Amino acid sequence: LVQRSAAVGGGGIVVLGELAVRDRGRSEVTGAHAGLEGGGCILAQRIFLSNHAEVVATNCSAEDNGGCVNSGTLVMIDNAAAHLAGCRAAGPEAFGGGVASDL
DSSP: OEEEEEESSSOSSEEEEEEEEOTTOEEEEEEEEEOTTOOSSEEEEEEEEOSSOEEEEESOEESSSOSSEEEEEEEEOSSOEEEEESOEEOSTTOOOSSEEEOO
């Protein structure tokens, strides 16, 4: 669990090439803000969730795309889940209040 973080660029809490959560794993982030690269909680090139894994993101915001999560690729298989609440993409042309992803 990571709480209350901020970044001038992207990824208020986490910036990664890949975020993989597997086998009932859980990643929880809350209360983060990111600037002009988006991903208030998480900015990643690829997010992979499998086998009942969970990502929980709450009360995050970004000045660009993806109030909670900004990812090039988002893969969720085998009953994986993403729980988002209170997310906001605040920029004038931002999209994806909760999640912005190419896939």
